[in-house]
Amino acid sequence: MAFQPAKWPRKLRSQEWFGGTHKDAIYHRSWMKNQGLPADLLDGRPVIGICNTWSELTPCNAHLRDLAERVKFGVYEAGGFPVEFPVFSPSEVALRPTAMMFRNLCAMDVEESLRGKPIDGVVLLAGCDKTTPALLMGAASVDIPAIMVSGGPMLNGNFRGETIGSGTHIRKFSADVAAGKMTPEEFVAAEASMSRSPGSCNTMGTASTMASMAEALGMALSGNAAIPAVDSRRRVMAHVSGRRIVDMVKDDLKPSDIMTKPAFENAIRTNGAIGGSTNAVVHLLALAGRCEVDLSLDDWDRCGKDVPTIVNLMPSGKYLMEEFFHAGGLPVVIKRLGDAGLLHKDALTVSGGPIWDEVKDVTNWNEDVILPVDKALTSSGGIAVLRGNLAPDGAVLKPSAASPALMKHRGRAVVFEDIDDYKAKIKDEDLDIDETCVMVLKNCGPRGYPGMAEVGDMLLPPKILRKGIRDMVRVSDARMSGTAFGTVVLHTAPEAAAGGPLAIVRDGDMIELDVEGRCIHLDVPEAEIAARLAAWTPPVERPNGGYAQLYHEKVLGADTGADFDFLVGCRGNAVARESH
Structure with a gap:
């Protein structure tokens, strides 16, 4: 028995294309039928x-x-x-x-x-x-x-009798290799066990x-x-x-x-x-x-x-x-x-x-x-939203993945201007850093990277990993993978590439983190912060055309979702005018 369209309580949207006997409807139906479709599939x-x-x-x-x-x-x-x-x-x-x-x-x-x-x-x-x-x-x-x-x-993954999680154990094993606890060959051997x-x-x-x-x-x-x-x-x-x-x-x-x-x-x-x-x-x-x-x-x-x-x-x-x-x-x-x-x-x-x-x-x-x-992992989970003079529009931290001992911390900033600067310095044995410091990564937000990459959970310096330390306070305008862990302050807004206060943090500045107080504070006099911001200039490099340029010019901040400004809102499903 043929399908009876009368059972539907209203005219369907698709019938703007397929309904009727006029030229446009026949145009749409005839081309669809070249796939071998019975006529009643397009009849209501x-x-x-x-x-x-x-x-x-x-x-x-x-x-x-x-x-x-x-x-x-x-x-x-x-x-x-x-x-x-x-x-x-x-x-x-x-x-x-x-x-x-x-x-x-x-x-x-x-x-x-x-x-x-x-x-x-x-x-x-x-x-x-x-x-x-x-x-x-x-x-x-x-x-x-x-x-x-x-x-x-x-x-589930499994490597040598240990249950391993995708993403999470890549980070764990990578830190173990850097600390000398795991060989590169063992790391490669674990690869096939992660995604089975x-x-x-x-x-x-x-x-x-x-x-x-x-x-x-x-x-x-x-x-x-x-x-x-x-x-x-x-x-x-x-x-x-x-x-x-x-x-x-x-x-x-x-x-x-x-x-x-x-x-x-x-x-x-x-x-x-x-x-x-x-x-x-x-x-x-x-x-x-x-x-x-x-x-x-x-x-x-x-x-x-x-x-x-x-x-x-x-x-x-x-x-x-x-x-x-x-x-x-x-x-x-x-x-x-x-x-x-x-x-x-x-x-x-x-x-x-x-x-x-x-x-x-x-x-x-x-x-x-x-x-x-x-017996909860943490009694106050969720996402902690931090504010302060380092993040006027907010930043976030995941308490359930952080170290309790670092949830209130004051430390000396060690600054990386961008991800390339981080990669160039992090393995340097002469880098002036210890586990009490706060690692700061700039220019990795929506506009800065561009795209706001998952680089906020910076791997610690090998010389610190070798001491058995696995966590430090880290602050950036980047994101981190959901598989990652650590006391990591993310999505700092406004981002550095947009002239947010993160852009003017310098080596040696003191940074205070108070998760319970929901505060991230740059301990520099306000007059000095204002002077640094007044002297700041945007990064020279800009995307040269294509989607990257559209993204850079139209993306909103992380604090509102990093959508494009012209895409916010519901534009509805109205059928456009016929073209044939």
Whole structure:
């Protein structure tokens, strides 16, 4: 029996392309039919886009082609017509100078693809760090029904009997090599043990954090975040999400209905409970800007400050995403937040119901992985937002990954003007530095790098590592990987390349860090700071054309999400005029 379009309560957006017998409609339908499509697929059935960041140069997402096929099964079952399309895929591990520079490019690609194509709803397939926020940002700016399916984490690593986490152990082993505790040959031997299956990082790095943020925001079905990439249940999640998006189109359930201020507050508190990446700060601020939700760094501090970190995962704890999934995954964490009065229980999700209905009956199957509150890794997790004369617009620090002894510290600045200066000096045995110093890295923010690379967790000097020291206070306008750890002050704003106070810090200046007091202070007289800033001149080098120049000229500060100024806001899904 032919599909009956009359069941749909309103004219579908895709019918602006495919509906009718006029020349333009026939033009669109006839070319689509060269793929061997039955006529009724284009006769009033909802067209569901599958926005795929699959790429063999994005290893975290290299298995998404299979998940796309599973989504198609679900879409067809529910009476929709699935159409898969690619978008730019910013790879965290292979893209230079940094994937963050291209998050906005991917978001632009998603937005214009959704607005310009005959799509009624979309399934967003993401995995690698920047693909999740980029797809959500693009979908929010168009505001058609959307649901996210994550690629999932890879399986646990294991090297010589030790469970090892992707990213986290690269940093640990690298420090061990620099300290002479591990040979380069052993480091290479560990390589194959770190990434032993498809999927994204198996630690609570940025990929797992952002998958958790999508679920906590309500943009993915409950349980999506933690299912391992190779687990058969990941395919089931893709299948049922394909079914669900068709009903979302029928109900006209859009991102703007789901990603509200309460939803963002739920996500911020969830980030604190899981010990999530500092990268979530910049991504959620940018996403809120696309949703036209008033979200600021102050909201991060207000909502996250008193949330205990209860997920015992690397880099803050000892387990990996596989154990987190088997313990019950993110639904257990969200239930804990609800039980503690830290959840907006009525926040809507892509399920069509409130978030509390999805989690209220779940069970924690391993209380060493998802800890009781009285055994939390830290009682005040979340992201600490620091301010002071060194960071007038704010900076961030992740308490669950920091050393308690360094959370209040005063030290002498050792300054690196940029990442090349750092690389040139850090191994110099004559570098005037000890473990009480504060390492300062400039010109690595959104404009300065450009792209705000993950270089804020600077490796300590070898002569200090050899003493058994593994942490020092570090301050920069850069980011750090979610797989990293340490007492690292990040996202210092305004950034050095924009003339922020970080730009005028000199060797020997004293810097005071007080995480409890939420302060980062440059102990230099205000008159001297003003004089230095007045004499400061911007770095000479500027991008010479292309996307890099667009990025440099239009990117906003880290304190508002590092989106482009002309991309903030929702531009809607109005169909453009016909061209034929």
